[in-house]
Amino acid sequence: EVQLVESGGGLIQPGGSLRLSCAASGFTFTDFWMHWVRQVPGKGLVWVSRINPDGTRITYADSVKGRFTISRDNAKNTVYLQMNSLRAEDTAVYYCARVPNGGWGPFDPWGQGTLVTVSS
Amino acid sequence: QTVVTQEPSLTVPPGGTVTLTCASNTGAVTSDYHPNWFQQKPGEAPRALIYNTNNKQSWTPARFSGSLLGGKAALTVSGVQPEDEAEYYCLLFDGAAWVFGGGAKLTVL
Numbered sequence: 068e069v070q071l072v073e074s075g076g077g078l079i080q081p082g083g084s085l086r087l088s089c090a091a092s093g094f095t096f097t098d099f100w101m102h103w104v105r106q107v108p109g110k111g112l113v114w115v116s117r118i119n120p121d122g123t124r125i126t127y128a129d130s131v132k133g134r135f136t137i138s139r140d141n142a143k144n145t146v147y148l149q150m151n152s153l154r155a156e157d158t159a160v161y162y163c164a165r166v167p168n169g170g171w172g173p174f175d176p177w178g179q180g181t182l183v184t185v186s187s
Numbered sequence: 188q189t190v191v192t193q194e195p196s197l198t199v200p201p202g203g204t205v206t207l208t209c210a211s212n213t214g215a216v217t218s219d220y221h222p223n224w225f226q227q228k229p230g231e232a233p234r235a236l237i238y239n240t241n242n243k244q245s246w247t248p249a250r251f252s253g254s255l256l257g258g259k260a261a262l263t264v265s266g267v268q269p270e271d272e273a274e275y276y277c278l279l280f281d282g283a284a285w286v287f288g289g290g291a292k293l294t295v296l
Binding site: 112175 | 188221223225227232233234235238239242244276278280283284285286287288289290
């Protein structure tokens with residue numbers, strides 16, 4: 068079964084750091100780009116970042132550029148999102164999703180999400 | 188900065204047809220924007236419906252179709268069912284990054 072499982076969320080103070088993980092199983096991890104998307108509860112989806120299969124091509128949304136770092140460990144079938152200098156507006160559920168290499172979708176599946184709360 | 192705009196809400200009777208649109212402030216949406224459409228129900232993760240303008244997932248009901256219409260990406264639902272009531276999001280690639288629309292709440296009433 069193809070599965071993505073996010074972890075690492077929690078309550079963190081403004082200015083703090085957190086690393087999210089997304090563990091993949093049931094498919095050949097290196098055949099896919101991996102993306103992070105976030106959603107403030109009750110609000111819309113916001114695309115955050117993407118990384119290509121070998122980790123050499125990375126893109127960020129302007130809102131997180133310079134603060135967030137995406138990476139992947141293909142030996143562990145895991146993609147990470149290192150979040151530094153966290154702000155209250157980074158509070159959201161963070162999802163990971165895969166996209167086939169060379170394709171423009173589908174973004175499928177998505178994980179169940181992990182909640183990050185930035186608050187003092 | 189690219190801004191993607193969707194209708195915030197639409198209402199359609201069961202059995203009716205509705206078209207949701209997705210516009211970019213950078214100009215007409217073309218296939219180069221690789222439009223994707225997602226359905227999200229309360230408490231659930233989003234689910235991919237349409238990718239690369241008009242390609243369906245294996246589970247996407249036949250009543251859903253994607254297209255380009257009048258300079259926008261479009262998602263048409265023909266013969267709407269009660270279970271189609273959900274939030275729908277479009278996603279466009281602006282040449283550098285992906286950008287979601289604000290979402291459209293579809294009510295079946």
